[in-house]
Amino acid sequence: MEITLAKALWLLMLPQGFVAPLKCSSRRPESLFASLEADLFPKKLVPPVDRFSxxxxxxxxxxxxxxxGVDEKVQTMTSFISQSLTWxxxxxxxxxxxxxTNRVSVPREQLWLPEIHIAELMGEDESPQTTYVSLHNTGDVFDNKPIRVVSSCRxxxxxxxxxxxxxxxxxQSYLHFDLDIRLIQGSTAxxxxxxxxxxxRTNGEWELMDIKAAPYVDKLRRGRSSSEMKYHIVLKRQPMxxxxxxxxxxxxxxxxDLxxxxxxxxxxxxxxFKMTLxxxxxxxxxxxxxxxxVTGETTPLINVFFALxxxxxxxxxxxxxxxxxxQFTSTQYREVPRWLSILVLRYLAIAVHLPPQKESNRVTVVLQSHDNELHICTNNNISSSPVMSHDGVSDSTIEEKPAPDPQQHLVDELRKLSNNLTAIRLHVDNHFKGANTSQEWYxxxxxxxxxxxxxxxxxxxxSFLTIICIWTWGNL
Incomplete structure (x- = not known):
């Protein structure tokens, strides 16, 4: 009798937990739910722990x-995830x-549920609502629900x-600290x-490359630490x-254009053609x-590529x-400077695989008469030389003698003809000189x-090799 009393006292001293073990009068679902209704559901406002500590x-x-998808303009990622919580x-x-049974579905409003949110969530939660959670005979609650997440992403x-x-x-939990709720990683990364x-389910522009999970992190918030669980989702764009x-x-x-x-x-x-391009x-x-x-922080390399x-x-x-x-207005230029002609036509021409240009020789035309050589120049802005006689003595030093009128007329005509020929010759010389200048500029x-x-x-x-190398090394 004393042993039985001591055993009873020892059992009373043991922690009984949040609720007592459930008893079922039969194997029917009504019996289990009657026990849950009597012992568990009335405590839905109380955290399922023995002590607040x-x-x-x-x-x-x-x-x-x-x-x-990922929206670069507003810096958001839209994804659909399945979130599983177990406590x-x-x-x-x-x-x-x-x-x-070892498992039963229980309406969500009948149990205490942890308040867990996604810190990067932008906008309203448009995810489908789930009605039930799964309750196991070991006391474990399994809450699995889909979430459509529009989250901020840098x-x-x-x-x-x-x-x-x-x-x-x-x-993380906005209201509870790590003394109340502690998040622990379930599945490995x-x-x-x-x-x-x-x-x-999707095979669009973005490809899922990796998922990295960080164990719970104590973060100082309002003077106390809070527990959080962070997942890093690595995405690669399909560039095709x-x-x-x-x-x-x-x-x-x-x-x-090249x-x-x-x-x-x-x-x-x-x-x-280039203007059309x-x-x-x-x-x-x-x-x-x-x-x-479009972003105001950095300029994408592809924009540099287009600008270049x-x-x-x-x-x-x-x-x-x-x-x-x-080449078109070369006749308006003065003669090509000798240093420029030598630099371009002799040295740079070899560098670009063009044969060096030789200086052109000017052809001089000499007009002679049968009896004597006449050097007569025009009076209009032309340097003149005296007319030489047959014996080489200048006409200015010889006293003019009166000549018969037919001969004098012939001399005057020859003098005019000589002046005209000299003018033509100078004009031709200037033309060839300008042609040579134009040819050099050409x-x-x-x-x-x-x-x-x-x-x-x-x-x-x-430029293009540099951009390709930056594109390649930027993702290593």
Whole structure:
């Protein structure tokens, strides 16, 4: 009798838990729910712990079901996840053989539920509502519900469209501290990633690359620590849409502009062709502007690529205008300076694989008469030389003798003819001199055009290779 009394006292001293073990009068569902109605449901406002100092350990797991999209303009990610919460009601259990089941669905409003929210949630919760939670005979409560999450995400779009985004989902309680609720990681990050890849429903622009989970973190809030669980969702953009619609057409237009250098620079078609390319590329950028991300923090590298392509086309047009100006208006220039002629036509011509130009020799035409040589110049701004007689003595030193009228008339005609021939000769000399000057400026234009074309090619290759390397290394 004393042993029985001591055993009873010892049992009374043991903690009884939040509720007593449930008893079922039969294996029918009514018996189990009658016990729950009597012992558990009336305590739905009370946390399921023995003392307020005991924290409630909540295991949390998620599965990413779909990635609907990422909006770079408003910096948000839209996803659909399955959130699973598991906690235990202290002291609650029943005998499976006695009650006929080890699990039962209970209306959510009949139990105490933890207040867990996503810190990055933006806007209203539009997720479908679940009515029941699962209650096990061990006292474990399993709450699984789908959530459509529109969460804030800090976007790094410098390497767009080859960017990788890391968006986080932080699960925490706004009201309870770590002394009240403690969040514990349920499934491992590898299990979460594998389950998400097996169940993901979308195959759109974004590909799920990795999921990283951070164990509960004590965060100082209002002077006390709170428990939170953070998941990092790593997404990779599928760039094929932007490569086909943006990058490849730009490369085609740059290639066409590059081959337009094969047109003769003095042709008007070359400058008009380049202007048409610039107008077409501008219209192309305006049409495709909606596909480009907009942010005020950083400038995407693809925008630099488009700006560089447009700048190269403009520079190509300016180069054509410069060369055409040299070759078409060369007759208005003075003679080519000797240092410029030597530098361009001898050295730069070799550098651009053009044969060096030799100086042209001027052909001098000498007009002679049968009897004597006449050197007569015109009086209009032409340097004149005296007319030499047959014996080489100047006419000015010889006293003029009266001649018969027919001979004097013949001499006057010959004198006029000599003046006209001299004027024609000077005009021809000036013409050939200007032609030689024009030819030198023309050849200088050809050499400079080929030199700038080579520099244009080198700059394009260096710029595009640099952008490709930044795109590649930016995602490593």
């Amino acid at each position: 005991d924290p409630i350990n909540i295991n949390i797991s998620i599965v990413v079901m779909a990635i609907f 235990r009601i202290e002291g609650l259990h029943w005998n499976e053989a006695e009650c006929g 976007m790094l779009i410098y390497t767009f469209p080859f960017d990788v985004q890391n968006c986080s989902l932080t699960f 590898e299990e979460t990633l594998q389950a998400s890849k097996d169940l993901i 849409l932007y490569v086909v619609n943006l990058i490849i057409p730009s490369c085609f237009l740059i290639t066409v 081959f337009s250098f094969l047109l003769p620079p003095q042709s008007v078609d070359r400058s008009s 610039i107008l077409g590329y501008t219209v192309f950028l305006l049409i495709m502007n909606d596909l480009l991300p 392509s447009l700048a190269l086309m403009v520079a190509s047009l300016l180069e054509t205008i410069f060369i055409t100006n040299i 050849m200088i234009g050809i050499v400079v055009d080929r030199l700038l074309f080579a520099i244009y090619i080198v700059f394009i290759l260096a």
